[in-house]
Amino acid sequence: MTTHGAHTHVHSHVERITVMQGQVYVGTGKPEILTTVLGSCIACCLYDPIARVGGMNHFLLAQPNPGSGAVADQNYGIYLMELLINQMMTRGGVKSRMKAHIYGGANMHAGMARIGDANARFARDFLEAEKIPLVRSDTGGDSARRVDFDPVLGRTRCRLVEPVAAPAPKPIVRPQTGGGDVELF
């Protein structure tokens, strides 16, 4: 299983897969384009150039308390990053070979907390801690972005789009897999 809830559409021979907030998708090796539209959310694309496998997640983390100095909801963010890395590994990816792109993190509404910045900071901090090189990023500002990612070739395209194109972020999307549940044998 390489998807975590993404939607697929077939155009000619290339399948377009929309990665929505809270989702993770890793390429199957077939011709595919992973696509998403981002406002405050972050999409992280990981790519292993040797295994030629790539994947994308899309998240918005809870806003940190003002003045706390903390980055956004790390537990859930780490979970979504780990889910992406683990699914890459099941497709032959090796963590030490992975390279990252991050996109999004716009601060869409003037006067509101800069949650886009907090999300981008989380992503950068995570990649630095995990020693995954960040080779391209396009974050911040106040514009929505559309990102297309070819998970076989590792190529991305990021364009600014009208804010209306960005889906309204959901407050926090928690996984439906029973995160935190404890089962003693």
Next chain:
Amino acid sequence: MSDMIHVLTVDDSASMRALLRAALSSRGYAVSQAEDGVAALEWLSTNGGEIDVIVTDINMPRMDGFGLIEKLRGQTRFRDCPILVLSTESSDEKKARARSAGATGWIVKPFDAEKLDAALRRVTH
């Protein structure tokens, strides 16, 4: 005398290790950490007598969580040490494999610090 519980956490993610250390230290645990199964075995070979409970990830390089549990259960001194799996995985197949290897329980990431605390206290009572 101290009732402090000493936990060894095993996870290849530096971010997850930092999160676990913060969550457990703030709840009164002594925390030691290893980055994969091989590092955990090396650490335990010299410090194993101090450990009350082990919390391990499954997907790790060099030696995964299943391999670590099997190795530990093959050693007399760790035969009864509680070992909790903490993983993004939640399939019945993986849980059954962990149980068969000798795991004490399974916790699904993202973890809830209160639930993790309760589980650690329960298995170490």
